[in-house]
Amino acid sequence: MIAQEWHSWTTTANADIYETLLRENILPRLEAKGIPGYRGVQVWRHIINDVVKKQDFASLRFNIIFFFDTFSQAQKAEPLFPNMIQANVAFNTQMEPQATYYEVVVRVDQPQGRMSHLYCDDELRHYITANLRDFAFQSAALEEGKRAAAVAVTIVHVAHQPEVYGIPFEPSWEDDAAILLTRRSAKLKKHAGQWALPGGRIDQGERPEETALRELEEEVGLKLGMERIIGRLDDYTTRSGFTIKPVVIWGGRVTGLVANPGEVQAIHRIPIAEFMREDAPILQNIPESENPVLLMPVGDSWIAAPTAAILYQFREVCILGKPTRVAHFEQPYFAWK
Incomplete structure (x- = not known):
């Protein structure tokens, strides 16, 4: 329920x-x-x-x-x-x-504790869809020198142990809802090894939704149609030169995901309950900016903005029904380049 x-x-x-x-x-x-x-x-x-x-x-x-x-x-x-x-x-x-x-x-x-009621089922899909329908997402004007990109915030079932230190797991939780996250390949020139949502640059003539679906298939082997798109979150402009357009996608019960070795080191299904923790988000002040850096704890570690900012807004908008904005939150200084 x-x-x-x-x-x-x-x-x-x-x-x-x-x-x-x-x-x-x-x-x-x-x-x-x-x-x-x-x-x-x-x-x-x-x-x-x-x-x-x-x-x-x-x-x-x-x-x-x-x-x-x-x-x-x-x-x-x-x-x-x-x-x-x-x-x-x-x-x-x-x-x-x-x-x-x-x-x-x-x-x-009723998000309480581990939120065991957050099953990956039609009820959750309708609930999130309704919250996104009521949410007026904000598009950012593409600044000079910036490039547009789209990421896929994909809801799937947990299926198995998330393989992240500090996240507990029991077999009875396998039907819970999760978000697909990746660890970027260590071979990449930029942001190697970092947490990420499947995504990439929007090609000429593409819509953000089309890019998100294309990148989802290219990075983790998950092919879905446009009917799986259930909404959008706010654009987030990064320090590294991109304006990211998050697209919320219903994956449902999916298996057989395969990481693209050129882009993805590992695929993780992080339970949505993990993003509902009482210690989330973590806000840190840095001397380089007047805005705090936003981090989302996951297991014994954390995820940094921009991915963390998108996950936090997903939590606030899709699960809690709040019109929370995140574009003002900062990224760690190491991610500025």
Whole structure:
């Protein structure tokens, strides 16, 4: 499960109150009390059709299956809500829903701990696609002397041990979602041995999506069609002369990946849960820039921007539903050349 749902019904006037309280009051209070993992709150409302039979609402009326049962009868007296809401909840349980009332549906992403619910399945695909659809990615003007490139942020299943020191693994985790990352070949003249997303320069006449798919096939042997493209993240301009256009791709359950020996030293499937760690991101100040360097911890090591910045924005936008920007984050000085 990616999200849990809470269904209720209320008057038109109270629908706004519920949504505001969930976003601005209840969730912050839960987090302040140390109850982890409430992000990506989405609230949908639709008017109840008068042809719906009243008995159909038996399954909707305060059918509470999230917040660790915080809304349950046994804990309703806990001081998480203003008295008005406690009274309103009690009052509504005594009412019959009317045709002009709203049904309130709340979906809450629950990234907690290892996030074992982040399976590589259709639910995750739809969830990420919806978040990207709501995200207005920013394109950067191509500066003089810069070249356009595209990278593939590809979601696959973990399948096997990531082979990165410090990342735990159990066989039951093989269906979890992961991001395809590579270690660049030690033979390359630039950025040899560094962490990277499959990608490269955009050829004349190509769209970023086409480049990302082409590079994915060239570097790791994964051939996918345009229907696997599910969205874009912000452009990121590097110190080394590129404007990178990240393309989010749904790979799904894929096997038989083969590293191109001329470009790739190793292929890694890093669980998305690894990027949800509490110590991520790491921000470091450097004397060469007024902006902090962004690093993403992975296992016992770390990944540096620009790859780290893209992974961090993927986490924020695709998993947590936040419109976080990353173009201002700096790269380590060694990556400037």
